[in-house]
Amino acid sequence: SQTIHQWPATLVQPVGSPLSLECTVEGTSNPNLYWYRQAAGRGLQLLFYSVGIGQISSEVPQNLSASRPQDRQFILSSKKLLLSDSGFYLCAWSPRTGWNQPQHFGDGTRLSIL
């Protein structure tokens, strides 16, 4: 069966510090991968998605970047965090093939910027 792992679960970082959040998927190959941010009491905002190694699409201009160095690894980064980067970050995957595929989410990283 497929599983998705995100870490760390919680993170407290000072303003201006760098960020690296990691997501890995097991039990499937060539998945589509996604990074979302969820502000308190709100829905999910798609930040990045990837359909293959090295292929990253950005949905919103921001202080963050994403990379996919391996097929089942997706990394969210920032060189200098802003207060507005606080939130709940979720990674998800979906099967590459076929239409009408659901997404499967990790348990998220709660990021607090001080």
Added chain:
Amino acid sequence: SQQGEEDPQALSIQEGENATMNCSYKTSINNLQWYRQNSGRGLVHLILIRSNEREKHSGRLRVTLDTSKKSSSLLITASRAADTASYFCATDAGSGYSTLTFGKGTMLLVSP
């Protein structure tokens, strides 16, 4: 931007009652999906309904889709305390990459 808008924002019911949540969206879609999120956790996929389908069932869940009104509803029958969670609709506009646009969600509280 958020395309789906759930209604109501919050819903409080007793165990055994039915819960109905509604979702409206703005553009054409390939499918619409419903997800559940327990507090502080990731989202769990509940059900997917394609644009050419009108109704779908899964256990105690019933989803309807009206593409002419650009709306969907999620019905949970015989609610249990364990159903307490936030529920989100998400639309897939058919980009081919299964990218989704989420609404803000309905927070459901089921009291024993």
